[in-house]
Amino acid sequence: MSEKCYDRHGRWRSKTIAFRISPEEDEVINQIVGLTGLTKQDYIVANMMRHQLKIVPNPRVHKALKTFFIDVVEQLKRIEKAGELTDEFVTVLRFALTIYAGLGDGKKKSES
Numbered sequence: 487m488s489e490k491c492y493d494r495h496g497r498w499r500s501k502t503i504a505f506r507i508s509p510e511e512d513e514v515i516n517q518i519v520g521l522t523g524l525t526k527q528d529y530i531v532a533n534m535m536r537h538q539l540k541i542v543p544n545p546r547v548h549k550a551l552k553t554f555f556i557d558v559v560e561q562l563k564r565i566e567k568a569g570e571l572t573d574e575f576v577t578v579l580r581f582a583l584t585i586y587a588g589l590g591d592g593k594k595k596s597e598s
Contacts, residue, residue, distance in 0.1 A: 510574055517578045521554060521585055523547040543589050551589075554582050 490498050507515070519529045522539060523546050532539055541547060558579060565571055 514574045514578055517554065518581050520550045521547065521578075521582050523550070541585055541588070547585070548589075551582060551586055554578070555586075558582075 492498050515526070519526045522529055522541050523544055524532070524539070561575055
């Protein structure tokens with residue numbers, strides 16, 4: 487049998503919470519979580535408990551932002567041709583820009 491897995495405060499997380507979301511919502515959540523460098527569990531718990539997120543710039547966050555902004559360029563090229571912008575794209579773009587703006591202000595940690 488495996489050992490109990492405790493969180494950083496020494497609490498054993500023994501409860502499971504499950505809920506259904508649409509594929510579009512899942513995509514947005516996965517993109518936002520990827521930009522934070524947190525696990526999906528830590529991101530959701532922090533948001534539900536209304537904790538302020540501290541996003542620490544690290545190679546994973548930088549790579550996620552770079553990959554996301556490459557996708558942004560492709561989306562903008564598509565939008566220029568089609569003239570449409572989805573709400574999901576705008577949501578993730580605003581979140582990414584907030585993180586990116588905080589990375590260059592000379593602080594070690596940015597808050598979102």
